[in-house]
Amino acid sequence: SQQGEEDPQALSIQEGENATMNCSYKTSINNLQWYRQNSGRGLVHLILIRSNEREKHSGRLRVTLDTSKKSSSLLITASRAADTASYFCATDRDSNYQLIWGAGTKLIIKP
Amino acid sequence: EAGVAQSPRYKIIEKRQSVAFWCNPISGHATLYWYQQILGQGPKLLIQFQNNGVVDDSQLPKDRFSAERLKGVDSTLKIQPAKLEDSAVYLCASSPGTGRGYIQYFGAGTRLSVL
Numbered sequence: 001s002q003q004g005e006e007d008p009q010a011l012s013i014q015e016g017e018n019a020t021m022n023c024s025y026k027t028s029i030n031n032l033q034w035y036r037q038n039s040g041r042g043l044v045h046l047i048l049i050r051s052n053e054r055e056k057h058s059g060r061l062r063v064t065l066d067t068s069k070k071s072s073s074l075l076i077t078a079s080r081a082a083d084t085a086s087y088f089c090a091t092d093r094d095s096n097y098q099l100i101w102g103a104g105t106k107l108i109i110k111p
Numbered sequence: 112e113a114g115v116a117q118s119p120r121y122k123i124i125e126k127r128q129s130v131a132f133w134c135n136p137i138s139g140h141a142t143l144y145w146y147q148q149i150l151g152q153g154p155k156l157l158i159q160f161q162n163n164g165v166v167d168d169s170q171l172p173k174d175r176f177s178a179e180r181l182k183g184v185d186s187t188l189k190i191q192p193a194k195l196e197d198s199a200v201y202l203c204a205s206s207p208g209t210g211r212g213y214i215q216y217f218g219a220g221t222r223l224s225v226l
Contacts, residue, residue, distance in 0.1 A: 040219075040222075042204075043204075090153075098156060099215065103151065104153055
């Protein structure tokens with residue numbers, strides 16, 4: 001069963017704009033992670049945010065976590081063509097450290 | 112540092128045939144995962160190994176799927192016989208351990224088409 005749900009399912013923006021993706025989950029978590037998957041490739045870890053953190057930055061990425069709303073957002077600033085990919089959130093539940101994955105947001109950056 | 116290696120990259124078989132996938136994790140990583148990813152969906156965990164022992168195989172269709180991890184390093188995933196609905200990308204991932212906050216490192220995957 002899927003724990004996380006990403007929103008929107010697909011997003012198309014112009015290069016240079018910011019992209020925001022959201023993830024909602026159902027049960028309490030230890031951590032939430034975001035991964036990127038380029039077409040035909042495996043997943044690459046982007047950022048991990050712990051349940052006691054509210055915001056985290058990594059380069060052009062900014063992740064927020066609201067445990068009261070059971071939601072997270074991933075912001076990519078100043079998007080580039082190379083950011084075209086699917087983005088997945090994954091949570092590990094409080095009682096189980098296995099990752100439960102959402103269905104992903106497909107991001108297309110138009111030149 | 113070498114990444115997770117998987118082979119083959121692509122495989123096309125007919126239904127009821129058998130197929131095997133191979134995975135070599137990052138050196139020293141104790142935990143190995145096999146995921147099934149159907150087009151348009153997130154990865155679904157099939158089986159998790161800790162060294163050469165199975166931690167969780169609750170979502171592995173054991174009537175047709177099997178997996179092993181010999182000597183706690185390489186792993187193979189087998190499907191016998193394959194069904195049309197097994198068409199998917201099979202991803203192998205590894206992590207240094209199991210527990211809070213471990214990142215998973217993925218291979219490029221094997222894309223299986225069952226005709």
